[in-house]
Amino acid sequence: MAASCSVVCCEEERDSDKAVIVRFSNGNVQNGEKLDFITYKSVDQVNPRKKNRLMMVAETERMSYVGQNFGASSLKCNSLCKYYVGVLNKHTMQMELHNAQLFNMQPVVSGETVVTANPKDAAQTYKEKVDTLIEAFGTNKQKRALSSRRLNQVGSDILHQAVAKAANTVIDEKGLEALQQEVAETESQAELALHLPPCNMDADVPENVYPLDELLSPVDFKALEQAGSKMAAFTSEELQNMKDSGGALSVMKHLERLPSVGEARDKMACCAFYLSLLIKLSRQKSVSRKFGVEEGCPRTVQTKLFRTFTVETFNNGKVQNMVSASMHAKLATYCLALLLHMGHMTADLTLLHRDLAISEARVVEVAKSMGLTLAKPPRTKETEADLHDKHKQASLVLPLVKYHQLAERRKRKKMH
Template sequence: MTTTMATSSSLVYCEEEREADKAVIVRFSNGCVKNAEKLDFTMYKNADESNPRKKSRRILVAESDRLSYVGNNFGAGSLKCNSLCKYYVGVLDKQTMQMEVHSAQLFNMQPLIPGEATEAKPQDTTQTYRDKVDSLIEAFGTNKQKRALSSRRLNQVGSDTLHQAVAKAANSVIDQKGLEALQQEVAETESQADLALHLPPCNTDADKPENVYLFDDLLSPVEFGALEQAGSKMAALTPEELQKMKDDGGCLSVVKHLENMPSVGAPREKMACCAFYLSLLLQLARQRSITRKFGQEEGCPRIIQSKLFKTFTVETFNNGRVQNMLSASMRAKLAAYCLALLLHMGHMSADLTLLHRDLGITEARIIEVAKSMGLTLSKSARGKADDAELRDEHRHASLVLPLVKYDQFMERRKRKKMH
């Protein structure tokens, strides 16, 4: 397309476009079509729309007076570039000089010649090599071979009966307990796995406490820079607003650090960005099923949202849709990363009591995470203030070199004997 200097045009990208409404680009494998208007195109879609892997499957048929052409976007005959590239088609409106850009998908049209592909006989497709050998034994085998064949078939029938009984019992359990209850049991079993698999990267040979769990492993420089605008809003909160967060049951770990922020400079900006990121982690820990709108109301940058989904959630299929879930193992991982972030925010010390309340987990669980990270545990002395929070005996975790190696059976109490 050529335009003169006096002609101006603009592009309009059509974002809200369903999979079925994409433009279609066809390519004929056996030559070029001279009269495309004489072709009758028909698009077929997969009937199983609940299956996320099949709902986007399409078959395109082009029929003419002499020949029919067929193309699809799945299987061995599809173009592999469809999964590697994105294609777009521009439609120019000559009156408004606006070009609408639509998503497109490619189809490789191949001629369908009647009688070329003959269907195989049923016995050829169903009979395996073993079935053919068994037929020969039945017809020409010795008595010993026939007895062995009969015994093997009886064993196979018993095995099939057992599989059917197990499948029936499994379906009965699913009907009685429900799928969500079974998933919860699997999640609880998964939570008993080794916590070391879900800890942040640890440098046991570090010469400084702050180098054991590096801050860049928790937030990369690019991710930290994306939190600058959201962190400035956290730094601008007034004491009245912080008190309101306390009264409304907000994250006490975040409020505590916002109340004791540095006055000016880079340390204040860093503390504000970390406080905002910590609030997102604690908010994520309270969720079960996470939608794509998570964090948008709080002003969460897109790069941070993608990091949270990729690092702390697992993808599951539900009613044909992909959902991000927070499993028990991911909750343990979330607790470990929150604790590592609090260490950097609190001069290598963190309040475990506030953290386990904000995460919604038990104190024993957060202590187990702290021990897995090799932290030193301690208790704060009880105060005499009127505030109930100050009178509570808080547990603290500190990162002191060398890291502590705990015995997993050390805290197991002996059972008292009955007399």
């Protein structure tokens, strides 16, 4: 029967006193007894990162091997795993377990110079390294493509430098604030131009520039007959209540001036009701599915409003209709176009900016983007209250006016 043995764990050892397991990177050692091993420890015993550094040297008559537990050539498994070596005492039949660490022994050829790493190579990106390989070992097609790409890159850099130099020259001449103002005005005009109603620039009469059929189709007029006739029947008391409750001033102005009878009265009433819906929609951000139901808005007209002036978004798994900033600009242009048809190609900008709850300057920008002619109140010696009551008017006169922002900018007054 074989003799039994017991396992004994040694006390905790320091890293520098661990047992050593070596492996050779270039092959297997046939006779390990002919190797002389020497261990070198780091002399810096204070620095915690250096005090456990070891270097193992193995020498033969023909070759020297070096391994270390630090640096790029060290084995990463020492930090990931724990290794143990068992030593059996044949007299006591006890096996002692010692901590161990691995060394990768690499041959050192005498006279060979050690190539130091170039910091520039370490800073190279993956693309730059691939370009270097193509330049050295690539095919003729790959080299031509690389040369063409580098030439294009040089041309692009020269173009960027020229553009930057020209931009700096313009900034120095005009000033940064003036350029920012120009960009803001240009973007504002471009935004408004994208949301104009359907426009016929070649129209012979002003009524056909922004056709009424594009704003309200005959089908829409027929659907709005009932709601329009109900609004046309408002009494003076009902109109006053509408005004006191914050109703649209532009709508009330036209309701007070409705034609007495006939098709023109019905048409004006339908336009007034549709205008009230547009103004109400412009005052909201999130629109519910019950929008306009209390006022008697037909389902077809409500669907048209949602498709034309709202943006669908998803919130908590539900579809919501939102009125974005761009849709607010679109609503302002459609309201102004509708007011032109209701007021014989003339609209009151002051009432409109109060109804839409936007600045008067913004409404003026909308009118300019539509090519309207602005009527300024005459300057007379009047009180501030009288000047406040002067309403700005916009009229559609052919040909349409083209406004230039740079020519309109007021000159700064010189300081004396």
